[in-house]
Amino acid sequence: MSGSLWLTNGTMRDTLPVIPRQRPYGSLATDAPDGGTAEPAGGDPGAPDPAPDHAACVRTDTSRAVGTERIAADPLDELAHRLDTLAAAAVHPDEIAAILESDGMTDDHIRLTYGRADSFTLAEDLYARVERRHPAPEAPPAAPWHTGLAGCLLRGLVFALPGLAYVLGAPFLAGPRGPYGLPAGTIPLLAGAVTGWVWNQALAHRAYSWLGLGDRRAAARALLLGAPAGALAGTAVACAAAGPGEWHAALFAAGQACYLAAATVLLVLGRERALLCALLPLTGALPAFRYDLPDALRTGLLLAALTASVVFAALVLRPGARPGARGTAGPRITASLPYGLFGLGTGLLVLWTADPAAVVALTLSMGPAEWLLHRFRSAGAARLKALTTAREFRRATARVLARCLGGYLAVLLALTVTCALLRPEAPAPGAARLLALLLVGVVLWLGLLLQAFGAVRGAAAVCLLAAGAQILVPAEGRPAIVAGAAAVLAVLTCALLIRPTAHRV
Structure with missing residues (x-):
């Protein structure tokens, strides 16, 4: 066959014709041992090439054009070109042999x-023909908990900016003290806020569950149905809790409920920058710390921020309004209930701090807290690949846990001191108040952290019990309640999260 090379297997002499190596047109013919000219085919395949006779030439490829010096195409060259990538990456000829056999090539x-x-x-x-070229290994995909510090700080900022709305709305909430000696409007505002925390925490978990299944349209549909329902629930609870003369507070609580619903939509769908833009009108409250702003300006700034938040949320929810195939294996609604209860417990614990500067510091610290949560989980995954024994992994993970928790407390302390310095008229926080805040x-x-690893039921139970116990004990005993809750959660975290199995995806 044209283009074949010498056969080296002597057992094939009697079954296959001997096919000589191709020669270029115009090459010199070889002399047979007896002095004659060699034939194009036949002869002994094992005999050496005879000496060339420079006086005679033979044509060895009838498919060549006359007068050219081109060599006939070799099938092995074509095969090497076709398998170039696979053969170049092979570390042993047997890998190429497996490829040939899988391609259906028989020995015949x-x-x-x-x-x-x-x-x-x-x-x-x-x-031997193909040069070794081993491609560089692809970079591993980023872990789902990998995130940047800038994004988490942005989330912490959008958590804290709504606090300026209470500065703008303070004149509308003025009045005689309500029940339990609290300022006017406190009860409806707290009732609406706690209702929003519970509802939106559960709604966010359900939407995140759909996103985890890769169905963004279903997540948008869940938010489209759940966010307005949460706004209505918060408004209804606030109105029911409002007393005589607190209709201004009930109206403010209704706006608060609408904002919480819109912010949940934007945060779950990753639109932090849009939410930040919507909250920019609230920065007009900064002069209100020193000057008395007109009521019309205060109302306009509040309505501008609320309207922008709702409009942005409606725009990102458009995919949920389109008809589409609905998944049959979605997350169970009851699975989101523990997350709502966890939001209730933590919200009540924050409210019991009873210090505006501490509440602002806790809110601002949520951004760094989220980043440190991601750092802990990323470090756990890295040590799972690097360490060889469970004992080494537990020790390394415990050290990372201590560093992350210590870093968060340092950030919280710095934010608390900064907020206190910005309010020179307020009394400086003492050691006991700082200790209580750090325990919270x-x-x-x-x-x-436990919620991020799916152990939300234990965290919710501890927070709810601590929040309920603070209602029954006097103010002097509340730090002890929080300290006990912190100790229980620390033991629970060490028992569940420093094991290698907790970090396997």
């Missing part, structure tokens, strides 16, 4: 087409 086909005895011989020739920070961060 190889002998007739390429002049080799079998696939292993052909693989060795291909391995421990409960919050460890509870969020």
Whole structure:
């Protein structure tokens, strides 16, 4: 066959014709041992090439054009070109042989087409012909908990900016003190806020569950149905809790409920920048710390921020309004209930701090807290690949846990001191108040960590029990309640999250 090479297997002499190596047109013919000219085919395949006779030439390829010096195409060259990528990455000829056999090449086909005895011989020739080129390994995909510090700080900022709305709305909430000696409007505002925390925490978990299943349209549909329902629930609870003369507070609580629903939509769908833009009108409250702003300006700034938040949320929910195939294996609604209860417990614990500067510091610290949660989980995954024994992993993970918790408490302390310095008219926080705030920070961060690993039921139970116990004990005993909750969550975290099995995806 044209283009075949010498056969090296002596057992094939009697079954296959001997096919000589191709010669270029115009090459010199070889002399036979007896002095004659060699034939184009036949002869002894094992005999050496005779000396060339410079006086005679023969044409060895009838498919060539007359007068050219081109060599006939070699099938092995074409095969090497076709398998170049696979052969270049092979570390042994047997890998190429496996590729040839998987391609359906039999030994008979190889002998007739390429002049080799079998696939292993052909693989060795291909391995020798193709230069080794081992591609660089692809970078591993980013872990789902990998995130940047800037994004988390942005989320912390959008958590804290709504606090300026209460500065703008303070004149509308003025009046005689309500029940329990609290300022006017406190009860309806707290009732609406707690209802929003519970509802939106559960709604966010359900939407995140759909996103985890890869169905963004179903997540948008869940938010489209759940967010307005949460706004209505918060408004209804606030109105029911409002007393005589507190209709201004009930109206403000209705706006608060609408904002919480819109913010949940934007945060779950990753639109933090849109939410930040919507909250920019609230920065007009900064002069209100020193000057008395007109009521019309205060109302306009509040309505501008609320309207922008609702409009942005409606725009990102458009995919949920389109008709589409509905998944049959969605997350169970009851699975989101523990997350709502966890939001209730942590919200009540924050409210019991009874210090505006501490509440602002806790709210601002949620951004760094989220980043440290991601750092802990990322470090756990890295040590799972690097360490070889469970004991080493537990020790390393415990050290990372201590560093992350200590880092969060340092950030919380710095934010608390900064907020106190910005309010020189307020009394400086004492050591006891700072200790109580740090204990609340421990409960919050460890509870969020357990929630991130799916152990939300234990975290919710501890937070709810601590919040309920604070209602029954006097103010002097509340730090002890929080300290006990922090200790229980610390033991629960160490028992569940420093094991290697907790970090396997």
